[in-house]
Amino acid sequence: MTRIRFHQELDELKHRILAMAGMAEQAIDLAVQAYTQRDAALCQRVIANESAINRAEREVDEFAIDLLAMQQPMAIDLRFILAVLKINADLERVGDQAVNIVQRVMSMIELPSSELPVDIPAMATRVRAMVRDALRSFIEGDVDLAKHVLEADDEVDRMNREAFKALSESMRTNPEAAVQALDALSVARNLERVADHATNIAEDVIFWIRGADVRHGAGQQMAGS
Amino acid sequence: MPTAVEVRDLKAWFGKTEALHGINMSVEAKHATAVIGPSGCGKSTFIRCLNRMHETNPEAKAEGSVQVGGTDIYQMPAVDVRRRIGMVFQKPNPFPTMSIYDNVAAGLKLNGMHNRKTLDQVVEHSLQQAALWDEVKDVLKKKSGASLSGGQQQRLCIARALAVSPEVLLMDEPASALDPISTAKIEDLIFELKEKFTIVIVTHNMQQASRVAEFTGFFLMGNLIEFERTEKIFTNPSDKRTEDYITGRFG
Numbered sequence: 001m002t003r004i005r006f007h008q009e010l011d012e013l014k015h016r017i018l019a020m021a022g023m024a025e026q027a028i029d030l031a032v033q034a035y036t037q038r039d040a041a042l043c044q045r046v047i048a049n050e051s052a053i054n055r056a057e058r059e060v061d062e063f064a065i066d067l068l069a070m071q072q073p074m075a076i077d078l079r080f081i082l083a084v085l086k087i088n089a090d091l092e093r094v095g096d097q098a099v100n101i102v103q104r105v106m107s108m109i110e111l112p113s114s115e116l117p118v119d120i121p122a123m124a125t126r127v128r129a130m131v132r133d134a135l136r137s138f139i140e141g142d143v144d145l146a147k148h149v150l151e152a153d154d155e156v157d158r159m160n161r162e163a164f165k166a167l168s169e170s171m172r173t174n175p176e177a178a179v180q181a182l183d184a185l186s187v188a189r190n191l192e193r194v195a196d197h198a199t200n201i202a203e204d205v206i207f208w209i210r211g212a213d214v215r216h217g218a219g220q221q222m223a224g225s
Numbered sequence: 226m227p228t229a230v231e232v233r234d235l236k237a238w239f240g241k242t243e244a245l246h247g248i249n250m251s252v253e254a255k256h257a258t259a260v261i262g263p264s265g266c267g268k269s270t271f272i273r274c275l276n277r278m279h280e281t282n283p284e285a286k287a288e289g290s291v292q293v294g295g296t297d298i299y300q301m302p303a304v305d306v307r308r309r310i311g312m313v314f315q316k317p318n319p320f321p322t323m324s325i326y327d328n329v330a331a332g333l334k335l336n337g338m339h340n341r342k343t344l345d346q347v348v349e350h351s352l353q354q355a356a357l358w359d360e361v362k363d364v365l366k367k368k369s370g371a372s373l374s375g376g377q378q379q380r381l382c383i384a385r386a387l388a389v390s391p392e393v394l395l396m397d398e399p400a401s402a403l404d405p406i407s408t409a410k411i412e413d414l415i416f417e418l419k420e421k422f423t424i425v426i427v428t429h430n431m432q433q434a435s436r437v438a439e440f441t442g443f444f445l446m447g448n449l450i451e452f453e454r455t456e457k458i459f460t461n462p463s464d465k466r467t468e469d470y471i472t473g474r475f476g
Contacts, residue, residue: 003472003473003474006473007473007474072431072432073472074431074459074460074471074472075459075460075461075462075467075468075471075472076468076472077472078459078460079460079461211460211461
């Protein structure tokens with residue numbers, strides 16, 4: 001083994017992105033909890049934590065760019081750093097989506113509670129599982145798990161379409177609760193976007209491990225080899 | 226893209242030690258091909274077999290075929306081979322007492338060319354191709370090759386190799402003894418030269434291989450492990466041994 005210091009720095013980069021991932025995952029968990037419990041304090045916590053995620057994003061970027069400039073990584077190491085840069089951006093966006101969700105929750109708390117034809121907790125469970133699996137596939141370099149995340153995205157897309165249909169109908173038939181329905185619709189869309197970020201992370205894991213670009217349905221065959 | 230050099234089942238020995246174990250490689254014309262690998266992997270032996278320099282060592286022999294333009298170089302007189310396939314070495318080796326002009330003209334004169342006007346034209350053209358003309362045009366016959374800087378000497382050696390209009394230019398770590406500026410000049414030069422010549426370059430510097438070559442071959446213990454487009458080798462090599470070497474996990 002040579003280039004010991006460089007490989008130690010790659011480990012350090014992985015630790016840093018995992019710390020960032022922990023913050024983003026927690027933000028989504030808290031946002032979902034804030035929705036189900038209509039808890040304003042949890043909303044404030046998510047908003048307060050966002051700046052830490054943003055700071056972590058900049059630090060991971062800086063560290064990764066330094067490694068690119070100073071160490072001239074090749075092959076799997078190059079792909080790892082490129083994947084980290086992209087995963088970093090996705091995690092920061094997950095943090096943003098958590099903030100978007102709690103902003104809708106704060107709006108909902110102001111209004112009377114209304115029975116809505118959408119199961120946000122069920123959708124949130126799916127989405128959180130996707131985020132967790134995407135991150136686990138990254139930690140373990142597990143391409144099969146990453147592919148499982150890609151498949152799971154279709155189900156979340158379907159749930160989002162159904163939420164749109166049901167809530168649109170609800171707005172028509174129950175206009176008094178239209179604002180609550182619109183908030184719930186936004187939350188569903190935010191969750192769907194979190195699932196898209198989890199999908200992006202899974203695609204980056206496949207790129208890192210296999211060198212295959214599977215975005216937009218391309219390169220599936222190579223990813224399987 | 227036509228093949229400039231077709232290497233088939235090339236084996237080489239030093240005494241009883243087999244240094245190359247049957248190499249196959251198709252070198253594309255008018256492209257740069259880099260040969261990389263750890264010390265002792267056989268990469269220098271390989272390119273020295275491509276113009277029969279290998280056999281100048283009395284202990285050495287080679288077997289197999291190396292075809293250039295459809296002709297096996299092992300069936301041609303060695304002098305003809307070295308005219309068609311030039312070589313530049315790690316350490317610049319101009320003829321120290323000869324003027325800059327005579328260094329470049331030496332190969333042509335050896336081949337019987339003594340027409341003054343033609344020699345002048347070829348010397349100027351070769352030095353221009355080697356990106357040295359502007360720096361030496363006023364001292365061509367006043368200064369010796371040895372009076373130039375290391376980087377200039379290396380470009381002089383390149384001009385000397387180009388003067389006999391080779392089809393292929395072999396470069397054995399041509400920039401490893403040079404400072405970064407001179408190295409950059411040699412790399413720029415390789416970029417220009419490959420429009421007219423086929424270049425095979427041995428280098429220990431993987432970034433250099435990735436900067437100048439379209440194709441890269443990775444050698445290990447006398448075998449060609451992987452030969453691919455350079456971007457493939459450096460972003461996603463197929464063989465674990467290649468990946469271990471280029472990422473520093475080797476050994």
